[in-house]
Every structure is written in C-alpha cells, then in structure tokens.
Amino acid sequence: MKVLVPLANGFEDIEAFAVIDVLRRAGIEVDTVGIPSSMVTSKCGVRVIADKSLREVKAEEYDGIILPGGNPGYKNLEKSREIIDIIKKMDEAKKLIAAICASPSILAKIGLLDDKKATIYPGMEKFIPHPRDERVVVDKNVITSQGPGTAIEFSLKIVEYFCGKEKALALKKALVV
Numbered sequence: 567m568k569v570l571v572p573l574a575n576g577f578e579d580i581e582a583f584a585v586i587d588v589l590r591r592a593g594i595e596v597d598t599v600g601i602p603s604s605m606v607t608s609k610c611g612v613r614v615i616a617d618k619s620l621r622e623v624k625a626e627e628y629d630g631i632i633l634p635g636g637n638p639g640y641k642n643l644e645k646s647r648e649i650i651d652i653i654k655k656m657d658e659a660k661k662l663i664a665a666i667c668a669s670p671s672i673l674a675k676i677g678l679l680d681d682k683k684a685t686i687y688p689g690m691e692k693f694i695p696h697p698r699d700e701r702v703v704v705d706k707n708v709i710t711s712q713g714p715g716t717a718i719e720f721s722l723k724i725v726e727y728f729c730g731k732e733k734a735l736a737l738k739k740a741l742v743v
Contacts, residue, residue: 567595569629569724571585571596571633589721593729597628633653635668664720
C-alpha cells in the first residue's frame with residue numbers, strides 16, 4: 567500500500583503528522599508532497615521538507631490520497647489544479663480518498679460527495695451535501711473526519727481500510743487509544 571499526503575502551507579499539524587505516523591507504523595508507505603514547493607509551513611509554524619515535488623507524483627502509483635485540513639491549508643490545497651486532478655483520477659479508479667477537518671469541502675466542491683455520507687469540521691456542515699454528526703465516516707472509498715481530535719481514529723480507519731480490522735485493533739492497542 568502506498569498513499570499520498572499533500573501538504574500545503576497552513577496545514578493542520580496534528581492531522582498531517584498523526585496520519586503519517588500511524589500509517590507508517592501500520593506498514594503503509596506514505597509520500598508527502600509540498601504545495602506549492604517541497605518546503606511547506608504548518609498552521610503552527612513547523613517547517614517541513616516534503617518527500618516529493620508535485621511534478622514527481624503520478625496518481626496511478628498510489629492506492630489513495632489523504633487530505634489534511636487546517637486553515638489556510640485546505641484552501642491552498644483546493645487551489646492546486648494538480649491535486650484536484652489527482653483526486654479525480656483516484657476516485658475514478660475507486661482508490662481511497664480521505665479528508666479531515668475542512669478538507670471534505672474540497673471533495674464536495676468537485677462532486678465526490680454528491681452521493682456519499684461524510685463528516686466535516688463542526689460548523690461547516692453546510693459545505694457538504696449529506697453531513698453526518700460522527701467523528702469518522704466511511705462511505706465506499708471515501709473516509710472523512712472532523713478535526714485534530716479525531717486524527718488518530720481517522721488514521722486507524724484508513725489502516726482498517728487497507729490492512730483489515732485486526733491490524734487496526736492491534737495498532738490501536740499499541741498506541742493506547
């Protein structure tokens with residue numbers, strides 16, 4: 567398994583770092599890509615050098631994409647035509663599309679949530695068509711979650727999606743969740 571985590575300036579630290587950490591612990595390969603360049607700065611001012619540049623990324627090489635939230639991170643992701651194209655290609659191939667915090671609004675804007683249940687950061691429900699008041703929602707190949715406090719649960723659902731419930735439960739126990 568191999569997933570892509572795009573990091574745009576202003577990304578939410580917990581949502582990105584928790585996902586990357588948990589997935590790597592599960593044995594899932596994670597590539598980060600910086601938007602607009604390989605050096606990006608989180609919402610809390612942490613500077614990160616991404617694993618890859620956007621021009622090195624090919625959607626067909628990945629099993630899924632995970633969008634961290636954070637403001638203005640999600641807005642900067644949404645402005646990237648390349649990221650939007652990758653999301654659409656992955657959805658067409660029925661690969662995993664996961665988004666947390668405000669990022670489900672990106673999926674809604676491009677029509678990916680028209681026929682799916684999803685959740686989003688509390689107070690932003692009007693930005694998605696079928697909001698659910700749940701911490702993490704799985705609907706076919708789409709996993710959405712509410713925010714920083716749900717990042718571990720979100721990550722474990724992604725592990726379950728790729729590796730099965732047993733692996734997710736073992737990791738949950740090891741992480742003392």
